[in-house]
Amino acid sequence: MLDDQLSVSPDGASVLADCWNGICTWNAATGAVELAPDRNQVAVAPDWSRVATTDGGTVVLEPWESEGSAQVLEGLDDAEVADGSPVTAVAFSPDGRRVAAVGPGAEVLVWSVEGGEVVASLTASYAAEELAFSPDGTLLATAGGGPVEVHDLDTGDSRVLGRGLSPAVAWSPDGRWLAGAGEDGVPVVWSAADGAEVARLPGVRLHDLAFAPDSSTLALTALETTVVRLWEVGEGPTDAGGAEVRELAGHLDEPGAVAFAPDGTTLYSVAAEDGVVAWSLDRGRRESFELPQGPS
Template identity: 60%
Template sequence: MARARSAAALAAAVLVTGLGGCGEADRPEPDPGGGTGGGTAGASVPFELVLTDDVAVSPDGRRVLADCWEGICTWDVATGTLTLVPDRNQVAVAPDWSTVATVDGGDVVLEGLPDGAPVRTFRGLDDAEVTDGSPVTAVAFSPDGQLLAAAGLDGRVVVWSVDDGAEQAAFTAAYAPQTLVFSPDGSRLALAGGGPVEVRDTADGQAVATVQGSGEAGALAWFPDGRALLGPGAGDVPTVWEAPAFEPVEELPGVRLHELAVSPDGRTVAVTAFDTTAVRLWRPRALAGAGGVRSLVGHVADPGAVAFAPDGTRLYSVAADDGVRAWDVASGRPVARTFEVPEGPDR
């Protein structure tokens, strides 16, 4: 996706402690029975070959990236070939793909991609009440890569300058955000996942707006021109709010939002929903002029994150068992290319 959103699970399990467990010592061991080690005794947690909370496309459109159960996976778009960076994970990818963000306790650490060389550490989210795993719940880069934001379980949000690591703004939200998304110009930061959608000024952290009636799903995206924000409305229905007042102008009824992405031209929204294997392409009438919805069918498992190619001609979606699929946006048809799926622990 165009965003760099929170990775709730950093191995093959959905962890209840947000981004906890980013360090290698905390990575759960795969369980051939379909769960992961280190979980609650007697409980079964879902195993994911490919994690579904985030997917990113390189600036040149030639590679796709997502976390897998045993490391960072990247795919060659032309061939579908998988390259694995083992024993690493990420919570956000820099827009230029030069670095990835990882977490270490309450710190956010930038590492080179793919060499893993440490670049810079950002501090300020330590939480004495978190003794196992990390308190960090969400991390995001600004579209120009100059700013980095992160949130903690106590609701604290910090915005830093990537160049020198200086803290630019800090504030405490009403809840622990699961998603942070910068506006296209980097001047605003939207928060979601745990309470009403909030919009903050990145220069000083001051509140710009609280979106009344918004849901608590952790999915958000700005339209490319910054004139509207898309996220969970009442009942987590996908909703468009127009800036600067952030009043609702359109919704996609009958859908419980899971993940979303907005096309580079701002006319098409890709939406995944809970309890369905279909990906929807939605054209809001309020912004695109001519509305409509198409369903993209082909995933075996329920898809999560979605991301458009930089030129907008392709859409990529990711599901836990069948991995990455590519779609032709104009026709809505699957691209006739197979993306390799990483081997599971019992293969």
């Protein structure tokens, strides 16, 4: 099982992640798993209508459940690589109308999903491993392989926010905060307005993170630990600086991706060996979801 991708459906009824031999979806109520064999994805549309895959230097948008033809987004250099695709990261905008991808030479293209044309082009300072659109879709954050950078898609201007090398970056749903890795990989929260650092969590080397729907809490996983942390970042810089941290224990190995349910009452985390765990935050319960059969 892969631990770097996790998505919750808009209605909160299903959870999606990559498995050994396809894409797995779990029923959020029962934990039962269904496998779509021989399929893969690098990003999921916010409405779950499409999954993005890569084919060389192209990004392919495939219908997830409904009938329909695939859409091919071209323009990135189709460079030869030793293993896999030269595309290192793909992301949908929150409204699902745009798709961004990083290709060779740290080139970043943004396409319109409706027409398939390139609507923005920029160059990051490194080949990013993670992309994240701001809630309004006007800014694009890059992370992994270099510092966290924020790129203005209208002007092309860029701003460096942190020195960490972690491929983890997330915007708060209200657009006020951006979180990622600072120096030495520690989790950091910056003001989206001016890029000022407003909080950090020392003693932790960031793996992945996600904001709660109300923007007040960050769920994060860290390297060399099996716990999931809930970091209460509060309403502003003062509250964020004195944040409370709650630890959730239960994974058998190091968890990776985390994702909140739309109502914020459940947090999901995934680990390579023990799969998806659902944390009921309002009831204090933990449930391990059914795992698919491993490779033969």
